[in-house]
Amino acid sequence: MDLLTSIKISSSGLASNKKRMAAISSNIANAQTTRTVEGGPYRRKEVVFGSEPARESFSDILAGELDANAKSVHATEVLSTDRPPIPKYEPGHPDANDKGYVMYPNINVMEEMANMIAASRSYEANIAAMNTAKKMAMKTLEIGR
Numbered sequence: 001m002d003l004l005t006s007i008k009i010s011s012s013g014l015a016s017n018k019k020r021m022a023a024i025s026s027n028i029a030n031a032q033t034t035r036t037v038e039g040g041p042y043r044r045k046e047v048v049f050g051s052e053p054a055r056e057s058f059s060d061i062l063a064g065e066l067d068a069n070a071k072s073v074h075a076t077e078v079l080s081t082d083r084p085p086i087p088k089y090e091p092g093h094p095d096a097n098d099k100g101y102v103m104y105p106n107i108n109v110m111e112e113m114a115n116m117i118a119a120s121r122s123y124e125a126n127i128a129a130m131n132t133a134k135k136m137a138m139k140t141l142e143i144g145r
Contacts, residue, residue, distance in 0.1 A: 006133045012072035013126040019075040020047045020119045024112050031107040034095040042105040043080035050076040 023045040033042035051071040083106035091100030 003133055003137050007130055009072045010126045010130040010133070012074055014123060014130075016047070016049055016073050016075045017119050017123040017126065019078070020049075021116065021123070023047050023078055024116045024119060027107050027112050028109060028116075031105060031109055031112075034093070034102055034104060041085045041103045042107075044083055044105060044107050046079050046081055048076045048079060049073055 027044050030042040036042050051073055085103035086106050087101040087103055089100055090096055090102045093102045096102050
């Protein structure tokens with residue numbers, strides 16, 4: 001695997017984790033949102049990751065077996081989960097139904113914080129991999145001196 005392929009793989013991980021962090025932030029910010037444009041309470045968002053070969057051209061495909069196994073990650077889609085809303089009895093609330101229940105999003109803030117920590121650790125790991133590739137390239141350039 002060459003230097004540019006390793007950097008491309010790490011950068012795809014950075015971009016995917018950025019989308020994941022945005023979805024998690026949205027979940028935390030809307031944990032108490034009872035009314036949305038679509039109607040009903042906010043629905044928790046979740047990012048789905050996928051992988052694809054880290055090759056673009058025919059010459060990249062012929063580069064070798066090691067490059068054939070290299071995969072980059074990408075966020076395929078952002079889904080709204082099917083978790084049912086949590087009913088709370090609040091008859092004075094403007095979004096209460098005829099029985100006095102308000103439907104709140106089924107979002108566990110502690111779970112979202114744990115997901116945010118995992119996403120930030122993954123982001124940091126991709127930065128470390130990019131820095132390592134950069135250092136290796138700089139050491140390679142120093143060989144000729």
